Amino acid sequence: MQLPKKTVVILGGAGLLGSEFARACASEGAHVIIADVNYATGTALARKIGATFMHANIAEATSLKKLVSEIKKKYSTIDGLVHAAYPKTKKYGAPIETADADDLLKNLDLQLGGPLLSTRAFMPILNKKASVIFLSSIYGVAAPRLEIYKSTKMKGVPAEYSAIKGGTIALTRFFAALLGKRGIRVNVISPGGIFDNQPKSFVRAYSQKAFIPPGMLSPKDIAGAVVFLLSDVSQKMTGQNMIIDGGWTL
Numbered sequence: 397m398q399l400p401k402k403t404v405v406i407l408g409g410a411g412l413l414g415s416e417f418a419r420a421c422a423s424e425g426a427h428v429i430i431a432d433v434n435y436a437t438g439t440a441l442a443r444k445i446g447a448t449f450m451h452a453n454i455a456e457a458t459s460l461k462k463l464v465s466e467i468k469k470k471y472s473t474i475d476g477l478v479h480a481a482y483p484k485t486k487k488y489g490a491p492i493e494t495a496d497a498d499d500l501l502k503n504l505d506l507q508l509g510g511p512l513l514s515t516r517a518f519m520p521i522l523n524k525k526a527s528v529i530f531l532s533s534i535y536g537v538a539a540p541r542l543e544i545y546k547s548t549k550m551k552g553v554p555a556e557y558s559a560i561k562g563g564t565i566a567l568t569r570f571f572a573a574l575l576g577k578r579g580i581r582v583n584v585i586s587p588g589g590i591f592d593n594q595p596k597s598f599v600r601a602y603s604q605k606a607f608i609p610p611g612m613l614s615p616k617d618i619a620g621a622v623v624f625l626l627s628d629v630s631q632k633m634t635g636q637n638m639i640i641d642g643g644w645t646l
């Protein structure tokens with residue numbers, strides 16, 4: 397057990413990556429709190445792995461206030477906070493040339509503002525030695541290969557995504573500097589593309605750039621790093637970006 401007696405909150409814990417993080421943390425002995433807007437999936441998963449589900453919207457200050465106060469009442473402090481929520485508008489992913497201006501800005505707001513707002517909300521209840529993990533992407537450190545989306549019906553990489561993911565890495569360093577004095581560590585993981593039934597032509601084109609086959613990753617490929625960063629083994633590691641991409645960005 398690498399996370400015995402730790403209380404870990406996974407924002408977006410009902411999602412593709414978040415649910416695997418929740419399973420991995422629970423199997424390493426942590427008490428997991430899944431906080432998500434998806435009540436049905438979140439409660440079902442929580443029941444299955446012995447976690448707690450709390451309904452919360454990371455982009456709304458009032459919802460965050462309620463979540464933090466509920467957690468404080470029940471657990472007093474937490475040992476880990478993982479940002480795996482992925483809020484987006486309905487039109488998210490429209491081409492930059494034609495995307496609605498308000499929509500572009502709203503996604504910046506949700507996906508960069510959400511983690512910023514939620515980290516601030518949790519600051520008072522982070523234990524000394526707590527670990528915070530942000531989620532960026534290979535597109536936070538490298539330019540997207542636009543051509544790999546061309547032969548598919550996939551929307552491609554939105555301009556906001558590059559800005560959000562680059563900003564997430566910068567935000568990690570800010571919070572690492574701010575919270576370091578309290579012994580709190582803040583790191584970010586930048587995963588490569590996760591396989592989620594994308595079209596074969598995309599998977600083939602994407603995979604050509606990776607060193608380690610298969611090119612696309614599974615959520616399990618990232619969960620080990622989450623456990624490592626939450627555990628005491630990494631207690632001197634802060635402000636760092638762990639790129640897990642099979643060599644795609646090299």
Ligand SMILES: NC(=O)c1ccc[n+]([C@@H]2O[C@H](COP(=O)([O-])OP(=O)(O)OC[C@H]3O[C@@H](n4cnc5c(N)ncnc54)[C@H](O)[C@@H]3O)[C@@H](O)[C@H]2O)c1
Nearest residue numbers: 408410411412413432433434453454481482483533589590
């Ligand atoms: N899937 C990938 O290929 C990939 C690759 C690199 C990075 N990432 C990053 O990992 C993170 C998670 O991605 P994912 O693929 O697991 O997404 P996902 O859509 O599968 O899951 C996101 C979860 O967030 C929840 N959510 C949405 N809006 C919310 C809100 N306002 N408040 C609380 N919860 C909310 C959803 O209900 C869902 O359970 C994102 O930051 C994404 O950019 C994903």
